[in-house]
Amino acid sequence: MAKEVTSRAENFSLWYNNLVLKAGLAENSAVRGCMVIKPYGYSLWENMQSALDKMFKDTGHVNAYFPLFIPKSFLAKEAEHVEGFAKECAVVTHYRLRNTADGKSLEVDPEARLEEELIVRPTSETIIWNTYKNWIQSYRDLPLLCNQWANVVRWEMRTRLFLRTAEFLWQEGHTAHATRKEAVEEAVKMLGVYEDFARNWLAIPVITGVKTASERFAGAVDTYCIEAMMQDGKALQAGTSHFLGQNFARAFDVKFASKDGVLDYVWATSWGVSTRLIGALIMAHSDDNGLVLPPKVAPLQVVIIPIFKGEEELQQMRAHCETIKSSLQKSGISVKIDDRDNLRSGFKFAEYELQGVPVRLAIGPRDIKNGTVEVARRDTLTKEIVSQENIEQHVSSLLADIQSNMYNKALKFREEHTYTVDSYDEFKEKIENGGFFLAHWDGTAETEALIKEETKATVRCIPIGGDRETGKCMLTGKPSSQRVVFARNY
């Protein structure tokens, strides 16, 4: 059982785990490595989903749904893809059970073996490209821009709530294009959507970049990614966008006739983010009092707590609370009044802090007399007394302020823990305390592997944009065309 740890400093991993459980986001299930996402956690996911879904649609994408099961032969068609996923697949081999001889239990009916095993999708490229083959004949069918919201299964050795579970929820976009250029543009565009979402909705600054060959998605030509820094200085890959070249089109024989009547394989991308983003949110912002949620995705933005003695005062308070509630709701703010009379207000304060509710309003007899409200913000844990007049404007701007303050705080944290290093000795010493390291690397897998072995740090990405300062690899001294980001990661 998990030991009670409520301090980030004491043990970041245990703190994280306890927070997920105590805040009521999720819990371990009876199934190995799988998790139950509780209503509060799922509500958070739904908010992320709807924001992302709108962004996808605004960029011309549509949703579709493909089967959970993938015939084994499909997975086998793209060599690198199989190589990458074979070790972590759940496989369906039979389709029927029967009673055991003693009638007390169930067993797999050996008569009911499938001719071809079905793989529970670890990702859907293969089943989708097998389908796209039938959807694409001409350049007029392109581009094909589909997204799917789904669950996938990867039989991981070790699991952690939200960060790595055997089954997880995600979206996966799969697009087909007539040209290489257009597909690359799509992959980069969707990376931009993820960056935008992380920054403006999750209040998490991310570095956009390209993965090195060893970290690339199995079957991709290039993998683009967003990398976020957690409060222990470790990196978390928060989303990926892949330029798949013609690899899957070749594997599934998807050709189209161009305007000139020339047959060619189509160019592909795929991109995805998962419930791991919830883990990112927690590890980027939360503190020892509990979750700190950005207002734009928080399941509940404002909680109103009436402070009262007895039924009479409660009735009096309730009217004021309702008035404030409806005025906030008119501005599109989600509000709840917590008038439970069996709990003291102090207990409620602590509880909503644990759940990361961005703004708390408290109204008591004193406020009624003075026409005021006590307003507390979760991100800074500060309180102020404001007039009940124009409360909705105050709260609206406060929510916006919390949203941007959280981003700025996370950005500042990242900047304070990002180091430019040229000496490998310095790198080895500093990496022990976490952080991002901008260093030169000779571009070889050997050097990368050696650094990983010695320091547990990897190249998180080769950043896009920024200055392209040339230099010498910190380990080998060989030439380097730009600095890359090294870090330990989740």
Added chain:
RNA sequence: CGGGGUGUGGCGCAGUUGGCUAGCGCGCUACGUUCGGGACGUAGAGGCCGAAGGUUCGAGUCCUUUCACCCCGACCA
């Protein structure tokens, strides 16, 4: 899959070299007093101690087997 650890009411834990009706805190139920930062009192309910064998007059405690979960690695979104 390697190394380490833990399984005892809903949750968190104690339980000594085997010994008597298996305890504590939180939570839960009832009543009362409280109520502007995690209240208090009184009275209750709730556990065949992860599972299966074994040793013994006697097992939460010792032995064997097994299962589950957690942490650190390797692998990964």
